[in-house]
Amino acid sequence: MAHTPRILVVDDDPLVVESLAEFLEHDGHRTTTACGGEEALALLENNAHSPDRDPFGLVVSDINMPDLDGLELLKHLRKTYEDLAVIMITGFGKIESAVEAIKLGAADYLTKPLVDEELRIAVSKALRQHQLLAENKSLKDQLSQRYGIENVVGADYRMQKVYDLVDAVADSRTTVLVSGESGTGKSLMARAIHTRSPRGSGPFVTVSCGAIPETLMESELFGHVKGAFTGADADKPGKCLAADGGTLFIDEINSATPALQLKLLRVLQEKKFEPIGSTQTQEVDVRFVLATNKPLEDLVRAGEFREDLYYRINVVNLAMPSLRERVGDIPLLAEHFLTKYCEQNNKQRTIGHEAMDALRGYDWPGNVRELENAIERAVVLSRQPQITAAHLPESITGEVGGLGLGRNHAGHAGSHPAGNMGEHVWGNVGGGGGNVGGGWTPMPLAEALQEPERCILLAALEANNWNRQETAGQLGINRTTLYKKIKHFRLDEPG
Ligand SMILES: Nc1ncnc2c1ncn2[C@@H]1O[C@H](COP(=O)(O)OP(=O)(O)O)[C@@H](O)[C@H]1O
Ligand SMILES: [Mg+2]
Structure with missing residues (x-):
């Protein structure tokens, strides 16, 4: 039976786990035992990261355990191992905890003393549930492979490359530089990297070098102590500290002044800094993701960006393609935003052919952000069930000037009178x-x-x-x- 998933049996009493495991083995199952919740989690974790992992399909656990009780264990399991089924064993007369277990996603519960036949039925039911969950998960994985990760939409191969890179780096603490024009989804990707990383449940903190005056920037990042400068009337922790255990996303790094670049170099290198006015060095466990909307190499060549900092942050570069480079994704994104804004506005709309043609034909200097805004506007403006070119800004339909300026494809929808809904262009x-x-x-x-x-x-x-x-x-x-x-x-x- 080497191919059936293993069953993990958890109880703080070694005698109980052994006899339970023996019973299940006798029934033809493969089992592993853990004395307590912590040990169970460690076992699962090790197995998940082991090169020749032998998956678990079911956990049978006691609720009452001193180190990490069964319900806490259940919560962890449901979060981390989507397809693992769990059976909880409760003390006699503890119906509240049984109800709680089911609410938290347990497949079943059994009350002590265990009845052989009940255990058998519960185990075979739970293993079936595991199989369904596993199939479901693999379907979901396939879908997310095809259409993107998290809520990132894009099937173009350039996006697939981006997803692959995100997957490759998410697990580590590697610094990532996300580059691309404004509106290409850099902030979205930074968050996706965080969410998919082991620090995903930790803080995700954003600071933008372009948005804050240089004098405040340092205090924003590193914090200050009371009296450090006029107006500093209390200690204030900075964003570096706020991001401890999580991810610090530094946006528009290309706007960082020379002074700030120097300070950043040290934090990136040593993960150490001093709040303004303090001599106490603080050390943090932070993963850095940075974004630039200008090619940093150009700035380095122009002497505007420190070369040493450039090498420090350009470890892995996620280059976001512009929207005009992935025209095939325009309908996909348009439908995605249509659904989003229809829901928000409580409307039902479709996008007409000529409108879709106009969207595909435009060259999108503002990239996905501009497309999102155009769709939101169209949903809000439209009175009929179908969105037509008339609902799109003139810059997109090419009506202005009649020259189709800024259009991607020559002679596209620009020449069609707006609003001829129902006519096939x-x-x-x-x-x-x-x-x-x-x-x-x-x-x-x-x-x-x-x-x-x-x-x-x-x-x-x-x-x-x-x-x-x-x-x-x-x-x-x-x-x-x-x-x-x-x-x-x-x-x-x-x-
Ligand atoms: N691939 C994508 N799929 C879905 N939404 C996207 C995608 N790329 C960008 N967006 C959306 O477009 C807007 C701009 O993205 P953002 O990440 O802020 O771009 P940037 O940081 O590069 O300027 C956001 O509302 C974001 O959610
Ligand atoms: Mg951004």
Whole structure:
């Protein structure tokens, strides 16, 4: 039975664990024993980090234990090991703790003295629950692999690379530099690194070098003691101390003055500092994540940024792609924000084709932040169930000046009168998709073929009055493929 998950048996009484384990082994299970909650946690932790880990599927634990009681253990387990099932054993007549255990997510509880048959049934039920939880977790992992991590949305391979890097560094205390234009999600990634790290339950503290005048910056970071300067009428701890045990996110590091750069160098190197006006050195356990919206190499070359600090912070660089570099993610992000703001505003909206085309065609100097703002605005403005180009700012639809300035794809939605909802703007094939008939914007072929494909499908569907059998036949594809493409391009029959 080497492939079934192990059962961890926990009780502070060695005789009880041994006899329980023996009973379960006799039934064909593999067991491991722990005398108390602390030992159980340590065992699980070691196993999770061991290269040849042999997973546990179920914990059977007593509630009454002196070091870490069963309910506390249960709380830890539910937080850290999503797919582990737990059975709690309560003393006779302790129904409140049994109820509490179920509330906290135990699969089942048993009361002492244990009845063999009850234990058997509870164990086999709990192992089934574990299997379901494990399947669920692996599905969730797959989903998050595909669509991003935490609430970060993006399926572009450049984003996948970012996720991989985040995963690779999250476990360690390595300093991370997140670089990218404003609005590309640097702050979001900093938080994702923190959340996914072992210090995720510790503090996440942000300080921005651009937002605070230099004179206050030092006190903001390191704190000060009473009387250190005029107005310092009490001791004030700084953000470095506030981030102890967690992550300190230093935003806009490119704006740090030379004096601040020097101070930061020392903290990053030694994790030590003195509050202003104090001679007492403080030491902290902090993970540093920094962000820059300008390439630091350029600043180093221009003599505006210390080279030693640059090397100290550029250990791992997460380079966030701009939104115009990942056009394929625009619909994904647009739908994500649509859901968010529809919920917030208690509305139900969809995004019309021409509006989506306009979104895809725009070059987004303000990146994801600008897209988020555009969608929020559109949701708020729209009165009909569908968001049209009329609900988008003119800078995006390209109505201003008629030249389509700032647009990504030549001849895209800019030439379509805003608000012609329900009219298919791609009615004739070859009407000028992203790169067809217009200029050339560098992009992968698969991406460039999206618009022409959509417009061919639409023309064929219209010609066949949305008869899918006929359309599929004419296009020489099977119906399932056609269904998928209709969904993908959202070419459902109008009305
Ligand atoms: N990949 C993404 N998925 C979902 N939301 C994003 C993504 N990138 C950015 N955002 C959102 O866009 C806004 C700007 O992101 P932010 O992290 O503040 O950018 P930056 O720090 O690079 O200026 C935030 O509201 C953020 O939640
Ligand atoms: Mg930011």
